[in-house]
Amino acid sequence: LLWIDCHNITENAEELAEYIRRETGLYLCAGTEYGKSGEGFLRMNIACRRETMMEGLQRLKEGFDLFIL
Numbered sequence: 001l002l003w004i005d006c007h008n009i010t011e012n013a014e015e016l017a018e019y020i021r022r023e024t025g026l027y028l029c030a031g032t033e034y035g036k037s038g039e040g041f042l043r044m045n046i047a048c049r050r051e052t053m054m055e056g057l058q059r060l061k062e063g064f065d066l067f068i069l
Contacts, residue, residue: 002044003031009064013040020063026056 006013014030020042021027031038044060046053 002046003038004028004042004044004060005040006042007040009068011040013042016063016067017042019067020060023066024059024063026059026063028060 006016010016014032017028017030029043031041031043034043044056046056048056
């Protein structure tokens with residue numbers, strides 16, 4: 001699992017997770033699903049084939065790029 005710190009991108013990681021899911025199809029969990037200490041984080045499961053993980057990371061980058069613009 002990757003815990004991705006999004007504090008420099010947004011104060012609302014839940015909104016960011018929804019945006020990335022809508023725009024790229026990549027499903028991420030907002031860290032708050034796992035308690036208050038998860039605020040400002042996204043969680044990404046990378047227990048998969050390398051090719052699948054690399055595609056997911058590319059979608060994540062695209063989602064960040066779109067969100068920031």
